[in-house]
Amino acid sequence: MEEENLPPIDPDFEPQSRPRSCTWPLPRPDISAVKAGGGDGSESAAGTPPTEEDKHELQPIISEPEKVAVSEGGAVAGVGGATPRKGSSRRNAWGNQSYADLISQAIENSPEKRLTLAQIYDWMVKTVPYFKDKGDSNSSAGWKNSIRHNLSLHNKFLRVHNESTGKSSWWMLNPEGGKTGKAPRRRAASMDNSSKLLKSRLRAKQTKKQAGAAGIGGSGGALQGEGASGPGSADSPGPPGQFGKWGVNSNSPSSRGSLDDPDMWTSFRPRTSSNASTLSGRLSPIATGQEEEDDLPEDGLLGGYSTGNLPPTLMEELDLIDGLTLMTGSQGGASPSTAPPAPPQPLPSASTLLPRGSSFPSFRQLQQSQATQGSTPPGPQSSVQPSARSSTSPSSFGNSLFSPLPGPGHSGFSTHVPSSLEVLLTSDSPPPSDVMMTQMDPLMPSQEGGGLLGLGGSMSSNQAKAGQMLLRKGIDTSTVGQMSLRPQPQLQHSQMGFGMMHPAMSQEPPQLSTVKTQHQVPGAGLLQHGTVLSPGGNGGLQGLGQFATPPFFMPSQDRLPTDLDIDMFTENLDCDVEYIINNDFMDGDLDDFNFDPIIQGGQGYTGPATTQSSSHNWVPS
DNA sequence: CTTACTAAACAAC
């Protein structure tokens, strides 16, 4: 039974007879030999399970929608897709697939689309002939090490904290993660030599001081009780998630950064700390915008806000999330029904837009962030996530579409897409499909603004600012009302915007909260996660998004951790605001502000808002 | 140069 999946593995799959444990690398040359040789079917030995081969490689379980999203990722699994292999010969003893491919398949095939390390091992053993024997004992060491290594190394794999028991984390596919052929590799060593050394040394030293942190209370995790039917699965905890975690206190020294909670992050990747400098560190919302961290000295830019506060924590936060399980696969994707808007496009978004480097690294961070957040919300069900991934894909969209800003997508836009889905799904609530979709959409749009901003955050900030301004100033309420259905929300929204703006910040939280709330949006229903990806949706979405957005925030807003951050930012905002006021408003450009679109949306869903038009105007100059 | 596999050191649990 378990085998459920068919292993998409190559037909060749048979284990090659290799001498011992052989995990060692086959000499690639073999390939040719092998192949050339004629296939050598040499391997005779193995019992090859021929059957599977027939099946497609991957189309297995999932229906389609998902695939889209994942597909690429999936493709990964798919094998061919990911890496261009010649196809013919087998690169490894087990076939052409790389470890990463195998892992991807394993995950994809799992019902939940997530597996624990042990489950992955299991899958390998069960599914891949080559590993059959190696399941236990020493022989396993090598390949298992490789599996672990791959999981950690590739961006395409996300690690989600598994609360249930002491289990190990869930590993999921990053929807966009591996994406296009490119590599999903996390940047590893780019550091300078010197730094490396230091690092290593530091590492050794790093003691972890964390407080015990231990308790993670939440349970949020797995939504699906099912758990993986698979092998080990029993883990899924029954209880839906309730998280209750954000404890919030802070002990840590960090300055106000809201994020600091040591506890929160603690458990997660302490080690990274040293790394902080490298990738993770960057997470900080702040800087991110540029992602580039490498070069940039953070200080300069950030100086203001600083970094000081936001330590690497974000990343850690992510981990916390755990709750995110995602079901994306089946469900999310599933409802293609309406999908119209969302064209199936592969959107290269990220890849295209971004320079590779940035994307991934950031991605990871994002992931984590997202994870973390999941747990946060004490709220009713809001599973809010404050996350940081905001800049994600949507942003990219924005760019592409509007391309107002010069700013590149630096922010890490990676792809939170999945996450959002996940989130939605995750939220224990029975997810009304509609809702989900809706959410997604909205996000996009909203983000678009925000995300884009990578640069200065100008856009979104502006909007937000504008909103605030208006409110503060008492500008016509009516106006305001229009802008967003509810003024207050608007405010928040605006604030959020700020927060979000930062690169790191993500909108997710809002989304989540949103979920249930409102969504009457007509069109919205249509959108799906796909939307996120697809640009096509945008237009419509935006409109929706905008108006939708505000409301979303309402519910959740209260206490997102993010909020704290917001405060921080706020100050900055103020400045800007005024600036803006002086400039823009004074000029009379008010119109320019996006409000227009918003208004439309707000008022009626009447039309598809054409948001686009307005959007750029106010762009910062 | 990039991608991938392996080995291994470390850290945290």
Added chain:
DNA sequence: GTTGTTTAGTAAG
């Protein structure tokens, strides 16, 4: 001992 992360060496394309 397991799980995760990271570094390093090596090999192939």
